[in-house]
Amino acid sequence: MVSHMLDEIRQQPDIIRNLITNEFPRVEALSAAIKSRDIRFAYIAARGTSDNVAHYAKYVLEIEHGIPIALAAPSVFTIYDAIPHLDERALVLGISQSGSGPDVLAVCDRARKTGALTACITNDASSQLAQSVEYPLITPAGPEISVAATKTYTSALAVVALLSTALAADKPDRLAELRRSADQIQATLALDETINALVQRYKDMESCVVIGRGYNHCTASEVALKLTETCLIGAKSFSAADFMHGPIALVHRGYPVILIAPDGKGYDTMQELSEKLRPIHPAVISFAHDPGFLAGSETAIRLPGATPEWLSPLVYVVAGQLFAHWLAVAKGYDPDHPRGLAKVTKTR
Amino acid sequence: MVSHMLDEIRQQPDIIRNLITNEFPRVEALSAAIKSRDIRFAYIAARGTSDNVAHYAKYVLEIEHGIPIALAAPSVFTIYDAIPHLDERALVLGISQSGSGPDVLAVCDRARKTGALTACITNDASSQLAQSVEYPLITPAGPEISVAATKTYTSALAVVALLSTALAADKPDRLAELRRSADQIQATLALDETINALVQRYKDMESCVVIGRGYNHCTASEVALKLTETCLIGAKSFSAADFMHGPIALVHRGYPVILIAPDGKGYDTMQELSEKLRPIHPAVISFAHDPGFLAGSETAIRLPGATPEWLSPLVYVVAGQLFAHWLAVAKGYDPDHPRGLAKVTKTR
Numbered sequence: 001m002v003s004h005m006l007d008e009i010r011q012q013p014d015i016i017r018n019l020i021t022n023e024f025p026r027v028e029a030l031s032a033a034i035k036s037r038d039i040r041f042a043y044i045a046a047r048g049t050s051d052n053v054a055h056y057a058k059y060v061l062e063i064e065h066g067i068p069i070a071l072a073a074p075s076v077f078t079i080y081d082a083i084p085h086l087d088e089r090a091l092v093l094g095i096s097q098s099g100s101g102p103d104v105l106a107v108c109d110r111a112r113k114t115g116a117l118t119a120c121i122t123n124d125a126s127s128q129l130a131q132s133v134e135y136p137l138i139t140p141a142g143p144e145i146s147v148a149a150t151k152t153y154t155s156a157l158a159v160v161a162l163l164s165t166a167l168a169a170d171k172p173d174r175l176a177e178l179r180r181s182a183d184q185i186q187a188t189l190a191l192d193e194t195i196n197a198l199v200q201r202y203k204d205m206e207s208c209v210v211i212g213r214g215y216n217h218c219t220a221s222e223v224a225l226k227l228t229e230t231c232l233i234g235a236k237s238f239s240a241a242d243f244m245h246g247p248i249a250l251v252h253r254g255y256p257v258i259l260i261a262p263d264g265k266g267y268d269t270m271q272e273l274s275e276k277l278r279p280i281h282p283a284v285i286s287f288a289h290d291p292g293f294l295a296g297s298e299t300a301i302r303l304p305g306a307t308p309e310w311l312s313p314l315v316y317v318v319a320g321q322l323f324a325h326w327l328a329v330a331k332g333y334d335p336d337h338p339r340g341l342a343k344v345t346k347t348r
Numbered sequence: 349m350v351s352h353m354l355d356e357i358r359q360q361p362d363i364i365r366n367l368i369t370n371e372f373p374r375v376e377a378l379s380a381a382i383k384s385r386d387i388r389f390a391y392i393a394a395r396g397t398s399d400n401v402a403h404y405a406k407y408v409l410e411i412e413h414g415i416p417i418a419l420a421a422p423s424v425f426t427i428y429d430a431i432p433h434l435d436e437r438a439l440v441l442g443i444s445q446s447g448s449g450p451d452v453l454a455v456c457d458r459a460r461k462t463g464a465l466t467a468c469i470t471n472d473a474s475s476q477l478a479q480s481v482e483y484p485l486i487t488p489a490g491p492e493i494s495v496a497a498t499k500t501y502t503s504a505l506a507v508v509a510l511l512s513t514a515l516a517a518d519k520p521d522r523l524a525e526l527r528r529s530a531d532q533i534q535a536t537l538a539l540d541e542t543i544n545a546l547v548q549r550y551k552d553m554e555s556c557v558v559i560g561r562g563y564n565h566c567t568a569s570e571v572a573l574k575l576t577e578t579c580l581i582g583a584k585s586f587s588a589a590d591f592m593h594g595p596i597a598l599v600h601r602g603y604p605v606i607l608i609a610p611d612g613k614g615y616d617t618m619q620e621l622s623e624k625l626r627p628i629h630p631a632v633i634s635f636a637h638d639p640g641f642l643a644g645s646e647t648a649i650r651l652p653g654a655t656p657e658w659l660s661p662l663v664y665v666v667a668g669q670l671f672a673h674w675l676a677v678a679k680g681y682d683p684d685h686p687r688g689l690a691k692v693t694k695t696r
Binding site: 040041043047048049051055058059062063064066067068069070071073074075076079080082083084085086087089090103206207209213214217225228229232233234236239241242245246247249250252265266268269338 | 395415418421437451
């Protein structure tokens, strides 16, 4: 029997195609509000997997649209009961699969009262979060049964990409790129058997680092989170730059290092890191398209090419989801029911 | 012979006392500029240890002064060459011990051109960073010889605390609290021998998690970074809330979990986490003042009490520095020269 997690991983291309068509009007309405209210910065509240979506949104909105992005520390609102000054020139965006996280709700509620433009990304249109903001954006991913989030993560990334498209001058080009990314996810799913075979040698992996740069910092964090949740591995993610500032000391011969290195502007730092790692002889597992990059790795996972860098997080994470899924199976774990986790975690 | 790292750890109370007296006028000038320019949000650029200072600044400035804080992803500026909209209502703060990090410099330079109020915290008054901003704030920590930053970290925290004091209505009370925190650091240094004895049982520790909440999220990150750098431990830090959203699955019987749990508003979540951990029987190492909290731990490190929560990061990290230092020695490492690290790492 196919696990729920694998089934949900496989649903991703269709969900994203559907989302591009059906959610665009709602996303365009938010885009129009951002423009008409002359929004000066955005404040995003999220936890866990959704926090990795928030990091993606930070890169997309700052790089493509110049909107400075603050990521909320929810405890500022919930524990310290503080009221950061979020007025009518601020956009506040809550991201929560369930739409029921008390901390994300608290940030949005508070911000609405102080006059901010409020929006959310959630997989539940009837959730309290969706009801409490002016612009709810819904991921049409359907119920997610596996505890480890997969399709709700990529759907939320796609909503952010769609928002960037709506804000941009070159809408038709970007829409076409986004549609092609669904095909590239499909092509990545074809790596299923290959990845299942490759993970066998890492059955005894107990810890690792996962490294990305720029747009794919979120991919590194999300892959590390999936490995932690489903394989019970102490997986730690870093930006390549932060990693070279200290934690690289940790790496020794044979230590597993996962590199997320799609083509694009972040590639050069990944290449630089790869060269720094070479004399140490760690066990490098690379997710990349460039054959030169892959050639130096113990394990090379070749992703489809021609994905624009801003959309590569949607595609590359899928290979990481497959890696985590099959490694969990190889370790004898049930990927659908990670030890000690519930689907919805309510924290203040 | 005492290591440079231990010597520098011991210098901290005097440096902070000196800083409170001598740097206050410069900090007050920045505070006046923040008020007169009606700053709406702040954007902070930092890497490595300085990034943990940035996280402290986020909590202090949002909670105590309502200023929303964005933490820069420096690659947005350096790799993607983007220009987030940072105008005269934005404060841009670069934090860098050396004042020579190209990424932090790039953010401050760009922001000055777009009209933002610019400031920095650095240990080198003659550095390029100090020269390039309007309000350079200097940590008078003197040269730091150990590669692992200790006194420059707490000095930078103290500068942030001093800025909060200058912005606050109750300046004299806060100045007195800050002065008392230097005494509490002194009292924490008296734990030196105790901690040296306690670490022996963790000589074989290869990985661990370090968990804090709210104000002490930065303490957890900094202690994890010190353990990674000096002890080559795969140490991963989490906010207690994020940890309960997934990574708690990682913990099993005997797994080392370091809890940073000072008194204050963050304490309840740490208590809740501690109760969730109990049935799993991990090896809990607690840094706390409350005897009830410490009672349930395998290893209890009791810190001085009566530190206001907003200043507890200055005090608690010192116990973590001692822990990392003595554990490195117990493992047979030279804490002054971590494998593979240089004092100044230049990344774009």
